[in-house]
Amino acid sequence: MEKFLLVAAEEKGISPDIDELKQLARTAGGVCVGEKIFKLKRINPAYYIGRGQAEEVAKFCEELNAKTVIFDFDLKPNQTRNLEGIIPAKIIDRTRLILDIFSRHAHSEDGKNQVELAQLEYLLPRLTGKGIFLMQQVGGIGVRGPGEKKLEYDRRRIEKRISVLKRKLKDLAKRRQIQRRRRLKSKIPIVAICGYTNAGKTTLFNALTKAQATAQDKLFQTLEPLTRRAKIFDKEVIFVDTVGFIKNLPPQLINAFHSTLEEIAPAGIVLVVLDISDPLWLLHREVVLKTLAELGFDKIPKIFVANKCDKLPQNFVIKNEKNFVYISALKKEGIEMLKSRIYEEIFEK
Ligand SMILES: Nc1nc2c(ncn2[C@@H]2O[C@H](COP(=O)(O)OP(=O)(O)OP(=O)(O)O)[C@@H](O)[C@H]2O)c(=O)[nH]1
Ligand SMILES: [Mg+2]
Missing domain, CATH: 3.40.50.300 (P-loop containing nucleotide triphosphate hydrolases)
Structure with a gap:
């Protein structure tokens, strides 16, 4: 089982639902080895959490030998990159975690297409100039395409695939509408x-x-x-x-x-x-x-x-x-x- 560390934030005095995050992570097939809850006065545009807090996570990660850190919030592409610069582990945000769970649970052709489209739309703004998916890609949570299929990380291919999938989903919407009628x-x-x-x-x-x-x-x-x-x-x-x-x-x-x-x-x-x-x-x-x-x-x-x-x-x-x-x-x-x-x-x- 993949070992992961959870990071959540108390923002505007509202405490995070750490149990839900644990349940999400468990559903994605991992085991939680530690958690950090930070109080945030404001969101740091570079890291979401503070830089010092990111360093704390890095240290904690090394101590626990956790290879994945799951954040309870959504990270902008640049925030993920910056965090990867500090934390020696794979960085997963809430959306990526949920997408991973959906990809595990999609069984029908239609379901798989729906999830793949959502995954590719998530990936696209996270590609670097050369079209390489920046996050460490090997193994575990958050990297699987629907049905264990490998996702393509090439921008042109992704764009093409997105339009194919959108067409398929339009057909699906039509089929469903006919059934409903x-x-x-x-x-x-x-x-x-x-x-x-x-x-x-x-x-x-x-x-x-x-x-x-x-x-x-x-x-x-x-x-x-x-x-x-x-x-x-x-x-x-x-x-x-x-x-x-x-x-x-x-x-x-x-x-x-x-x-x-x-x-x-x-x-x-x-x-x-x-x-x-x-x-x-x-x-x-x-x-x-x-x-x-x-x-x-x-x-x-x-x-x-x-x-x-x-x-x-x-x-x-x-x-x-x-x-x-x-x-x-x-x-x-x-x-x-x-x-x-x-x-x-x-x-x-
Ligand atoms: N104790 C108890 N457990 C229940 C009850 N109803 C459902 N569960 C349990 O709750 C869990 C989730 O049940 P599901 O019916 O899969 O829930 P769901 O809303 O369809 O969940 P998703 O499809 O994953 O969104 C299962 O482990 C069920 O056995 C209940 O009345 N009492
Ligand atoms: Mg259900």
């Missing part, structure tokens, strides 16, 4: 399952549809939308499982996955799945609602599905908030209640 024509109501990554969307999708899609304690397990017909009491609906959201989702990925997210558009209702056992669930809900609004889906009615109730402490007081349904997708508790709520919302309003 067909579904709309069939007049079967659509229920979209959305939420932060790892909230339990796929587990819920399986519980509602008796499907057996892969649910795992990894971030971004699901990349492709899954759709399946199922009955809610006497009526048919189509459930759609979707890619999870995360704060600071790289814009390259939002663009590349746009057609995937468009699957939410025709939904009659969105289930916003929340991991209620996570102390940060409120923040995660904000990220999800903000992303849905940015995609233009804020008008679709929502039910908040407070999931993982089985993990709550015994004495947890469940507030009867409007529009909330409390469930455990894993233990299949509260599913009937949720079905009733969906039924009311779609068929009785």
Whole structure:
């Protein structure tokens, strides 16, 4: 396993979510050997963190024999280069880490194309004049193309490949649109399952549809939308499982996955799945609602599905908030209640 060091920053008094960063890094297949959290008064344009702090990271890296440093924020191309000048390890920023995870989890042709496009768009501004990808490229996190394919680092080739991929994704968007129209024509109501990554969307999708899609304690397990017909009491609906959201989702990925997210558009209702056992669930809900609004889906009615109730402490007081349904997708508790709520919302309003 690749050994890495995590670097996060407390900015404007807001502490970083180091657990999420650890989970991301673990999903990318590494093992965390140390972490540094710096207080930043301002962002240093040359290194993001301060120069002295960068030197501290370098020392720490040598002590721990860490070959990779993962930064919890996005680095400008010049900041990465400058940090590489000081720190004797591979420098990975948040976007590159998330791109790496997506590349591991893309299985279909379409998914791989979407990830490759996002990766190449990330790479392009990071090439040097000679078209050489500057970051140390050998092995491990953040360097893999989709499906273990080697990414090309030549500018002209990248540009050409980007336009090929964009064309393919346009075709994909058209195909998806035709499918959606067909579904709309069939007049079967659509229920979209959305939420932060790892909230339990796929587990819920399986519980509602008796499907057996892969649910795992990894971030971004699901990349492709899954759709399946199922009955809610006497009526048919189509459930759609979707890619999870995360704060600071790289814009390259939002663009590349746009057609995937468009699957939410025709939904009659969105289930916003929340991991209620996570102390940060409120923040995660904000990220999800903000992303849905940015995609233009804020008008679709929502039910908040407070999931993982089985993990709550015994004495947890469940507030009867409007529009909330409390469930455990894993233990299949509260599913009937949720079905009733969906039924009311779609068929009785
Ligand atoms: N304890 C508990 N664990 C759950 C529950 N629902 C899901 N999980 C676990 O949470 C982890 C993530 O579940 P998934 O269903 O893959 O989550 P997801 O939202 O689809 O995640 P991504 O597709 O990666 O964004 C898995 O390990 C599940 O077993 C629940 O109700 N209780
Ligand atoms: Mg999933």
